[in-house]
Amino acid sequence: MTSNVETPSGKSAAGENFPVGSWFIRRRLRPHVARFYAFARAIDDIADDPELAPGDKIARLDAMADALEGGHEGDSGFVKAHRLGESLSETGVTTRHCHDLIAAFKQDAVKPRYRNWGELMGYCYLSAAPVGRYLLDLHGEDRAAWPASDALCNALQVINHLQDCQDDYRQLGRVYLPLDWMDGAGVPVEALDAPKASPGLRKVLDQALDDVAGLLVLARELPGELRSLGLATESSIIVVIAERLTAHLSRRDPLAGRVVLSRAGFGLCGAQGVLRALAGRLNPAKASAAPPEAR
16 A cells, blocks of 8 residues: 655755765664654655645645554555654654654645744744754763754754745745844845845845854854764764855855855865864864854
């Protein structure tokens, strides 16, 4: 029996702003990370499918949630949910993180606007923070590191929103920029359909980047809070990537072209992240300080 639940977009880990299951992650844990990512990608694709009605998206996401807990047994259409459920049982990681992601994507199906930054952060705590929390739990890290992890994941989510702000509006009718900021700058949501950002929209983008910079202040503490050197190194690399993308977005217009890092840019972030992680083991205070470019 096969249910046509998934709606694959063709996106993969290679298109993410962060490394997924890199070799810095313990080898025995990488297959579990891969299962988590495959499930997250599948439910995200359901929420982002422009051809599905909101009710259909929610029904499919509810079915995936049920399959995660063992429902739809024998139905190959839910293989990613079943495999992740088995992984979570094997590793002892809670299903909460997956259900939080599902809640976020159900929200995406019916909520295209966010009134203010606090409301947007509430969404990010469901759509982004669970990824970091899952990785911390998988590695047996102390949950005291959750706040710094949340800050990093939420910063990455907003960065992604800024990169995709025009596509999100055109393809899905979504606006992840706070409406009170838009109103204050005299910018209608239709401004996202323009070939370049207006001065008012640029002001809103910069306001979001300022708050991302604030999140990254806390995020820089994450590598030093982790016992696993591998996870700390990967976290350090992701922090550097977030800093670099924030700097690029402050200088470039995401409406004129998607702002991304080149392959060389990713490589440079990797090298800087590794060095910063190693330095952090010797001098934690220095490693968590903001680099000149990020200030």
